[in-house]
Amino acid sequence: MEKYYITGHKNPDLDTICSAMAYAKLKSILDPDNEYVAVRCGHLGESCKNILAALEITPPPYMPDVYPKVKDVMLSPNLMVEKKASMTEIAKSYKDTNPSVTPIFDGGKFIGLLSIDDITAWYLEGIRNGNDLSRIPTVGEVMRDQAEPLLAGDLFEDAKKALSASPKRGLSVFEDGEFIGYVTRRCFLKAPKYNVILMDHNEPRQSIKGIETANVAEIIDHHRLDTMKTNTPIFIDAEPLGSTCTIVYELFVRNKLMPDKETAKLLLTGMMSDTLILKSPTTTPVDVEAAHALAEIVGESVQNFGIKIFSHVESLSALKPEKAILTDFKRYTEKGVMLGIGQCEATTLNDLDDYKDKFLKALEDVRLKNGLDWAVVMITDVMKENSVLLSTDFKASKNLPYALLEEGIYDMPGVMSRKKQLLPEMLFALGM
Ligand SMILES: [Mn+2]
Missing domain, CATH: 3.90.1640.10 (inorganic pyrophosphatase (n-terminal core))
Incomplete structure (x- = not known):
């Protein structure tokens, strides 16, 4: 599925x-x-x-x-090995699945990952110190310090980098403060x-x-x-x-x-x-x-x-200008010119004077914040089937076929569609 x-x-x-x-x-x-x-x-x-x-x-x-994300590739523990269990349990599971790490629990609570490196280190240290290596240790004795866990929502690429930079073979994965799984290097061979x-x-x-x-x-x-x-x-x-x-x-x-x-x-x-x-x-x-x-x-x-x-469309004068402009705002890149075209719907244009200055100012802010060359917003009266266009100061705006009502504001009688009417005119104004 x-x-x-x-x-x-x-x-x-x-x-x-x-x-x-x-x-x-x-x-x-x-x-x-x-x-x-x-x-x-x-x-x-x-x-x-x-x-x-x-x-x-x-x-x-x-x-x-x-x-x-990490959660898309993580493994779920298929056996619950307790800290006080004998290493015999690990030896048994190793025979079948050959895991590079095994999650370890203490009374059912996750405490860390036991890595194959931990086991190697424990034996090598034992040899060096002349310990009795015929005694089989508990899991808790062998497991070493833990690395910072990953979060389920961490990006795959970031987690891949974190793991390859870490000396660990695996990292635990947490969500909402709970252990939910773990990842090994093998999980990162291919991004899902x-x-x-x-x-x-x-x-x-x-x-x-x-x-x-x-x-x-x-x-x-x-x-x-x-x-x-x-x-x-x-x-x-x-x-x-x-x-x-x-x-x-x-x-x-x-x-x-x-x-x-x-x-x-x-x-x-x-x-x-x-x-x-x-x-x-x-x-x-x-x-x-x-x-x-x-x-x-x-x-x-x-x-x-x-x-x-x-009837549920909000009056534009009641909205925050920048928010209103960005509600339906599309970006286009045409021959290296970055355009942004917003569209707002209104049930009347009679109150335009109440908000036009705020909107023009917000439009310039939107242009700057988004690294655009030219930003416009068309305000469409859905009842009378007319629009007005507010535009930032951009040289090609002079080529638009609309009557200039005042600085930065154009009349667009009968125009209602951004993509079918306005966008082609803007492209034409740009000489395309
Ligand atoms: Mn649509």
């Missing part, structure tokens, strides 16, 4: 969260021999949290990275790889940390492709649809399955959010049809469901 982690992009939005959860459900039905777990690789923004809470959807657990399915993104820099060490098993996405190399052929479903949730719905249908009510609610949530209630220009007839089919399963109209979702 293999375990697969299904994750969306950093700065998770509703499409990323809901598509990962729904796809985990579909994969569990299609492939019950393996385990599929939805995770999120970033923290949820306030609006996203509120909407999920209102819909009684528990978000997937947070997983910061997919780097291999996590199996990961990427949802709603395919660019490594938008993905979970450590993705370069993982086995990317599938990609389900509706963005431009700028993805990683893989070692084997993989399943990719990339379609220019309004949401990744639409693709997941299509995959249910193609497999002659219908999502249950819970899953339909998830899919419709991601779809409404990404297509801005089917009004974004990224919306296709396929999205419209899928939304209606899902709304039927959920038992609500598409419009009502969509409005319900956006």
Whole structure:
């Protein structure tokens, strides 16, 4: 049985969260021999949290990275040798398994690892001192000082270095102050790889940390492709649809399955959010049809469901500017120019004056902190289907086809989509 982690992009939005959860459900039905777990690789923004809470959807657990860890390679003790036991016990187990270290206990409590080096040292010392070597010692007499234990969550690479720099043949592994296993040099011959399915993104820099060490098993996405190399052929479903949730719905249908009510609610949530209630220009007839089919399963109209979702969107003036900008912020590198594009949704732009200065200042901070050349945030009025663009001072911004309202602020009537409308214009402005 293999375990697969299904994750969306950093700065998770509703499409990323809901598509990962729904796809985990579909994969569990299609492939019950393996385990599929939805995770999120970033923290949820306030609006996203509120909407999920209102819909009684528990978000997937947070997983910061997919780097291999000590716990993925560690060994569990298969016999409990007590400190006061005779070395005869070690001799017996050595015959079968040839262990380089054996965990030793005192009244059931772990006290250390007995290494083959300890045994050698004990006998050599005995010979040197003229001790009676016909007497068989206890385990406790032979075991020597212990090295610092590793933690279960320590990175494989760090632990490998620690062990090769140590004179010890093995190190114990602790979690929450408890002994849970041990590692020997043999454990580090080959780094294990996590199996990961990427949802709603395919660019490594938008993905979970450590993705370069993982086995990317599938990609389900509706963005431009700028993805990683893989070692084997993989399943990719990339379609220019309004949401990744639409693709997941299509995959249910193609497999002659219908999502249950819970899953339909998830899919419709991601779809409404990404297509801005089917009004974004990224919306296709396929999205419209899928939304209606899902709304039927959920038992609500598409419009009502969509409005319900956006009624939980926080007013931007109430949010911390930097946090609001970073909630849905994507980075791109194009011909050496580092871009960052954020998008915030609002139900009105009437209060823009209340927060525009704070946002412009925070945007410049975000640019500096992230080493970007150009940072922008588009604020989209999902009700009126308009956006404004706040931009840091960057020479190519003059080439944007939008009217300048005031220093750093552009009017984007009818523009709702970052990837379909704004990103291409920014690339064009850069002369690409
Ligand atoms: Mn999406």
